Amino acid sequence: MGDHRRRVVGVAAVAGLVAPLALALGAAPAQAAGSCTTQTGPRQKQVEKFLGRPVDGRQSAADCKAIKAFQTKHGITPNIGYAGPVTWGVMDLMNKQKAVGRTPNKAGKCPVNKGRIACVDLTLQLSWIQDGKDLVYGPVPVRTGRNGYETRTGLKKIYWRHIDHVSSIYHVPMPYSQFFDGGEAFHSVGVSMWNPPGSHGCVNMTKTTAKKYWSLLKTGDDVFVYGRKPGT
Structure with a gap:
């Protein structure tokens, strides 16, 4: 020392560190690997707004594809397109960071x-x-x-x-x-x-x-x- x-x-x-946290927070339902969930997440509207999707609070195939792409890019697992608290937490932090500007x-x-x-x-x-x-x-x-x-x-x-x-x-x-x-x-x-x-x-x-x-x-x-x- x-x-x-x-x-x-x-x-x-x-590797192996992200999924246990996400699951512990109830980030997403059980889903087969590589699939895209049809379930509406608790943060659906906020996530739709962040991604520039129609804000209707209902999961669509296009919504899931956009959410899944975001999750994959930032290492959020399971990356099945579910609008849960972990995904929204990342987006919310991004919004707050952007608001800081140059000060x-x-x-x-x-x-x-x-x-x-x-x-x-x-x-x-x-x-x-x-x-x-x-x-x-x-x-x-x-x-x-x-x-x-x-x-x-x-x-x-x-x-x-x-x-x-x-x-x-x-x-x-x-x-x-x-x-x-x-x-x-x-x-x-x-x-x-x-x-x-x-x-x-x-x-x-x-x-x-x-x-x-x-x-x-x-x-x-x-x-x-x-x-x-x-x-x-």
Whole structure:
């Protein structure tokens, strides 16, 4: 445990983690693999509106196809086109993220007296880089620690960077890693930022975002994490 390289806890392995959560929340009825459900979900109207479908609150073949495509894209399982709470939770978060626009620190929760700092809003699953009150980059969607592996809150500093890091615990690639708290780091992943249930504590990013953070931040820069991820 003395070597911080061995304490890296990185991103969660995706396979096999999402379905148990979805089923526990009653996300969808039992359905044969690969099929499309004819059942109307409890969030049918909200999901139809989000996807630009006719809002009639009744499941159709076209509705199911559109919902299923969304679920497949973002790793929501079972991906059978059911308008349940997990699917709507992702859509609702997307709506809230979009509403933030270019003022992610409007409430002033991320310090503006630290110079350049990377901010992470767990509640909205957004991150950005600011310098004082000036927005430098973002906000961008991120994927943080799931229930039981919550990304720790507070003021931290980037203490180690490794561009080609591989987790010593989970044995998964963590490109563009910038560590700021024990094994927690910014790094890129190859899954959707809205893929439930989340990481093992790291702040996951797209490759584009992780590369930008790598170019804008350096060892010693501040990181501030606040809020609470939905579902934790």
